[in-house]
Amino acid sequence: MSPRSGPALTHGAGWLFADLLLVVALVVLGGQWTPGDDGTPGPGEASAPSPSPGTASAGASPTAKPGLDPDSEEFDVRTDAVALRAGKAAAERAVREQVTAHIKDYPGRTAAMVIVWGTAASCGTCPVTDDASRAYAHAVATRLTSIAPGFFPPYDADIIRSYRNTSSDRAAGTATVELFFLRT
Template sequence: MNPRVSMIALAGWLFADLLLAFSIVVLGTQEPPPKPDEPVAPSPTKTPRQALERRYVEIELSVDPDEARSGSAAAVERLRRAIQDEPGLRGRKAGMVLTFGAQHSGGEGFAHDVNALLPRVDRALFADVATRDFQLLGTGGGALMLNIYLFHDD
């Protein structure tokens, strides 16, 4: 018998030893299971989620950007009339509103000002609504487009 061991045999034993060491490390890092006499914490209850409808209600109107910035009653009333003229919004709750505003100095600021007015326009419809501000291109200052995504009726 040859007293020298081949390199392949040494590599095999080295691989087996490394695999054993790795297994010990992995098993040692795991948390122990709970003891039978310890109460297990109940999983948190899931709150039902509401889903948004895929289709949105689009409202186009014109609002004076200066009135929207100042939060004037005239801007709120103009928005309120446009919302009330839309029959599909009565008694509903909005989940998200994408607001596109056209203003010569940047429409995102105008859209942001309009979104700040929404809770004053209809508190029930726009309670806790998520809003996004966008610039509306290709039209004059004061033009406004609201895309209102509603929650599903259950």
């Protein structure tokens, strides 16, 4: 048996591993902070001039960074899902009227991303199903850009997405339109 084996070596290796893990954690945490993140200038940086009155955009928070606002807005659209998927004029008109009425609540804004959650059945008296709900959500989603081209982005499955919502809190024939706006 060599002089450097046994419990003492194992014990020392454990402490070495713990110390290395602590160093890695500190490096990762330290790498997430950059000078100026907390509002103070870093070494060698001059302090930022304070904005003059009236130069900040209305409604913008001085600390908000541009990008997609994580707080979404939503509204419900109700119609006969089977009729809409079949392209019936009355269902199309109902969706158009409801969407037009709801987007008036967001003057001057443009949706950056839209998610449509559908709750539907495959027939008027059938139970709600995943396939029918997804098809209904898709039917509503593909119509949004033509209803309000200045408000909704051009239809793209990555920007306007449709999902099924088969939860019991929504009645069949309900499409929930969830809107995400850009921070300004």
